[in-house]
Amino acid sequence: MSETNTTNQHVSFLKYQGKYKGLLGWILSTDHKRVGLLYLYTMLVFFSTAAILGLLMKLELIAPGMTIMGPQTYNAMFTVHGIIMIFIIVVPGLPAVFGNFFLPLMIGAKDVAFPRLNLLSWWVYVIGILTVLSSQFIGGWPDTGWTFYAPYSFRTPVNILPALFGAFILGFSSILTGINFIVTMHRMRCPGMTWFKMPLFPWTLYATAWIQVLATPVIGITLLLTVMERVMGVGIFNPAMGGDPILYQHLFWIYSHPAVYIMILPGMGVISEILPVFSRKRIYGYKAIVLSSLAIAFVGYFVWGHHMFTSGMSGRALYAFSFLTFLVAIPSAIKVFNWVSTMYKGSLNLQTPFYWAVSFIFVFMIGGLTGLVLGSLATNVHVHDTHFVVAHFHFIVFGGTGFSFMAALHYWFPKMFGRMYDRTWANTGWVIFFSGFLTLYLPMFYLGILGMPRRYYDYLPEFHGGNIISSLGAIAMIAGILIVFVNLIRSSRHGEKVTEKNPWGGRTLEWQTDTPPTLENWETEPTVTEQPYEYK
Amino acid sequence: MSQEKQHISSYTSHFVVLITLIILTGISVAVTRVEMGPLNTLVAMIIAGAKASVVLAWFMHLKFDNKLFAIFTALVLVIFLLVLYVTFFDYSYR
Numbered sequence: 001m002s003e004t005n006t007t008n009q010h011v012s013f014l015k016y017q018g019k020y021k022g023l024l025g026w027i028l029s030t031d032h033k034r035v036g037l038l039y040l041y042t043m044l045v046f047f048s049t050a051a052i053l054g055l056l057m058k059l060e061l062i063a064p065g066m067t068i069m070g071p072q073t074y075n076a077m078f079t080v081h082g083i084i085m086i087f088i089i090v091v092p093g094l095p096a097v098f099g100n101f102f103l104p105l106m107i108g109a110k111d112v113a114f115p116r117l118n119l120l121s122w123w124v125y126v127i128g129i130l131t132v133l134s135s136q137f138i139g140g141w142p143d144t145g146w147t148f149y150a151p152y153s154f155r156t157p158v159n160i161l162p163a164l165f166g167a168f169i170l171g172f173s174s175i176l177t178g179i180n181f182i183v184t185m186h187r188m189r190c191p192g193m194t195w196f197k198m199p200l201f202p203w204t205l206y207a208t209a210w211i212q213v214l215a216t217p218v219i220g221i222t223l224l225l226t227v228m229e230r231v232m233g234v235g236i237f238n239p240a241m242g243g244d245p246i247l248y249q250h251l252f253w254i255y256s257h258p259a260v261y262i263m264i265l266p267g268m269g270v271i272s273e274i275l276p277v278f279s280r281k282r283i284y285g286y287k288a289i290v291l292s293s294l295a296i297a298f299v300g301y302f303v304w305g306h307h308m309f310t311s312g313m314s315g316r317a318l319y320a321f322s323f324l325t326f327l328v329a330i331p332s333a334i335k336v337f338n339w340v341s342t343m344y345k346g347s348l349n350l351q352t353p354f355y356w357a358v359s360f361i362f363v364f365m366i367g368g369l370t371g372l373v374l375g376s377l378a379t380n381v382h383v384h385d386t387h388f389v390v391a392h393f394h395f396i397v398f399g400g401t402g403f404s405f406m407a408a409l410h411y412w413f414p415k416m417f418g419r420m421y422d423r424t425w426a427n428t429g430w431v432i433f434f435s436g437f438l439t440l441y442l443p444m445f446y447l448g449i450l451g452m453p454r455r456y457y458d459y460l461p462e463f464h465g466g467n468i469i470s471s472l473g474a475i476a477m478i479a480g481i482l483i484v485f486v487n488l489i490r491s492s493r494h495g496e497k498v499t500e501k502n503p504w505g506g507r508t509l510e511w512q513t514d515t516p517p518t519l520e521n522w523e524t525e526p527t528v529t530e531q532p533y534e535y536k
Numbered sequence: 537m538s539q540e541k542q543h544i545s546s547y548t549s550h551f552v553v554l555i556t557l558i559i560l561t562g563i564s565v566a567v568t569r570v571e572m573g574p575l576n577t578l579v580a581m582i583i584a585g586a587k588a589s590v591v592l593a594w595f596m597h598l599k600f601d602n603k604l605f606a607i608f609t610a611l612v613l614v615i616f617l618l619v620l621y622v623t624f625f626d627y628s629y630r
């Protein structure tokens with residue numbers, strides 16, 4: 001703590017003038033808070049892009065037959081929508097934005113362990129995005145679906161290589177973030193911050209970081225093998241050359257199932273932060289939440305086969321994967337139980353972050369319980385590759401990660417920008433978004449059970465009714481997103497000023513420092529003496 | 537971090553590691569001539585695992601470092617082995 005001359009000036013990190021000015025002062029900044037915001041702004045742009053693609057697909061499905069696009073365009077749309085949403089938005093998602101911004105603050109550190117590596121991760125991320133997008137100019141948009149399944153990936157006439165390489169590069173960004181967080185939590189906790197005094201969001205980041213570091217290389221290798229298959233015809237996945245297309249599915253899901261936990265675990269951490277603050281009560285079962293996070297991360301490695309129940313795996317493998325999938329439901333249910341118990345007899349403070357957090361639990365439950373339908377062998381065969389899967393998936397990934405992201409944004413917004421958003425508009429946006437979300441995705445469960453397959457631009461006339469409701473829901477949801485975004489963007493510049501350190505009355509460390517935080521976060525290094533959620 | 541003591545390995549130990557790796561490589565090439573069916577893969581993996589352990593323990597100093605690193609590395613290997621086991625649970629019963 002020798003560099004006290006800069007920390008004592010009380011200059012917010014937003015205004016701090018370093019070596020570079022203007023835009024360069026941001027894209028070359030190694031300050032974890034600025035890196036977090038860089039990620040946030042990048043994601044805002046690409047989330048909006050992919051959301052519009054989603055809306056266009058729903059408009060195509062509003063009536064049977066060709067409505068606004070043909071099959072090839074539709075295939076490209078769901079592929080690009082998937083690639084952007086998965087690899088660019090939800091996988092980096094909460095760790096890259098809120099992990100970067102708040103992990104050091106919450107454990108009382110001045111920055112992450114490797115600030116330069118942190119900045120590099122954002123640059124790698126941008127290079128990955130540009131590589132994915134370059135596919136538009138060299139050979140057309142990919143059309144295989146975001147899963148790049150063999151044999152589509154080596155037989156499609158469009159140039160799939162930029163998308164594969166782009167996803168490969170994005171993986172490195174993820175690994176860098178993971179390594180950084182692990183080292184930060186092992187070495188940079190402030191005095192008194194023992195492992196079991198650490199708030200729950202850092203704990204879930206810790207579990208996530210291990211998945212990022214251990215699982216991401218698998219997808220990297222898999223994508224490279226697909227490149228080799230396509231360019232050199234090595235015959236690993238191509239059955240005509242003695243390869244095995246199911247091997248591709250194994251390798252792909254060995255990463256991509258744990259990736260679902262990269263997406264959802266930090267979201268669960270955010271909810272575990274918000275609920276005690278807005279219930280004015282200590283979290284119920286702190287250790288159970290910590291251990292269930294680690295259990296989810298561990299068991300989550302061994303359930304990937306539930307994506308392949310109809311692919312032709314051996315019967316015994318089917319039983320094993322189905323059983324393991326049911327196991328992973330247990331720690332998730334423990335968390336839901338703990339959240340609900342935290343609110344029980346609490347003194348509820350009904351604010352926007354709380355609304356987002358509670359609706360998270362609601363949609364996460366629907367997503368989780370329909371996951372059991374998919375995890376059991378008999379029912380899976382019936383709904384496999386139908387809209388049921390699409391609905392389940394969006395309830396978990398959009399409902400889980402998306403809602404918790406919005407909750408986090410509304411919770412930490414005053415700390416990040418030193419301003420408050422308009423609460424009436426924020427609540428209005430949430431109501432419209434939430435009702436739009438349910439109207440969009442609930443009919444898909446029904447359509448799926450009736451047998452409407454996913455990934456087609458057209459459908460039989462008997463599916464028309466459900467699709468009209470769903471498409472109208474999409475329009476409502478996009479309207480909700482617009483209200484939320486416009487309100488937040490406007491408020492980040494013109495909102496009511498917040499100078500109070502702790503507007504919500506939180507007990508964790510990030511609320512003990514200036515609003516917005518100074519460059520090095522603390523004037524004097526904080527010391528922790530009690531548990532993170534001690535409400536008296 | 538700087539006050540932790542550094543371990544400097546001798547040339548002899550590096551040389552022994554090199555010889556061990558060369559011998560193990562020789563064995564893994566030679567063993568391909570013995571027909572053992574699916575067990576060939578297992579044997580190849582075991583030899584490769586032994587080589588990796590030698591590199592990790594001596595060349596990458598895991599043996600002389602904080603025990604925590606050794607525990608984490610072991611855990612990672614356990615996860616890796618379990619992933620392989622579960623994958624082959626499909627292949628061997630098809």
Ligand SMILES: [Cu+2]
Nearest residue numbers: 257260304307
């Ligand atoms: Cu899965």
